[in-house]
Amino acid sequence: xxxxxxSEYFSGKQVVNLPDGSTVILNEDSQLSYAETSGQQTRExxxxxxxxxxxxxDSERPFIVHTDQVKxxxxxxxxxxxxxLDQSEVVVTVAxxxxxxxxxxxxxxxxxxxxxxxVNKRTRKFEKGEVDLGQVLAWKEKFLILDGxxxxxxxxxxxxxxxxxxxx
Numbered sequence: 359x360x361x362x363x364x365s366e367y368f369s370g371k372q373v374v375n376l377p378d379g380s381t382v383i384l385n386e387d388s389q390l391s392y393a394e395t396s397g398q399q400t401r402e403x404x405x406x407x408x409x410x411x412x413x414x415x416d417s418e419r420p421f422i423v424h425t426d427q428v429k430x431x432x433x434x435x436x437x438x439x440x441x442x443l444d445q446s447e448v449v450v451t452v453a454x455x456x457x458x459x460x461x462x463x464x465x466x467x468x469x470x471x472x473x474x475x476x477v478n479k480r481t482r483k484f485e486k487g488e489v490d491l492g493q494v495l496a497w498k499e500k501f502l503i504l505d506g507x508x509x510x511x512x513x514x515x516x517x518x519x520x521x522x523x524x525x526x
Contacts, residue, residue, distance in 0.1 A: 371501075376414075378414050399419060411432075425439065435456060450469065456469070469486060473486060
């Protein structure tokens with residue numbers, strides 16, 4: 359990824375709120391960048407690593423995630439994407455909605471909730487199958503997201519997570 363070509367660049371374990379209302383939870387060793395696309399026909403990001411994408415619905419402007427030469431296109435959905443640069447496969451798993459996976463030349467297939475598409479980056483061969491969504495998203499449960507909550511709610515969530523009593 360080249361952060362100098364984009365207006366925003368994020369790296370590492372964090373939650374990213376995109377300007378269109380979409381949210382991406384980045385796992386460790388992940389990178390996300392995007393250019394401001396206000397008024398344009400698509401919403402596009404460049405991504406590597408693992409991330410959970412919760413995309414705001416916008417039937418007029420598809421959301422496109424570029425990972426190497428594989429492209430994931432959605433209108434409004436939630437999905438997990440594994441696309442580390444040093445791995446030979448891109449893995450897309452849908453939690454909600456429908457996702458189209460392909461490249462600049464063709465659409466490989468569309469997948470629905472609890473389905474996964476694994477694409478070999480070199481050969482462009484792919485495999486589609488059913489998966490255990492809980493198992494795929496287990497990494498995400500390690501996050502304690504305190505975005506947009508009051509301090510009182512944050513204290514409650516932290517206390518519950520670590521089973522301690524916190525007093526303000």
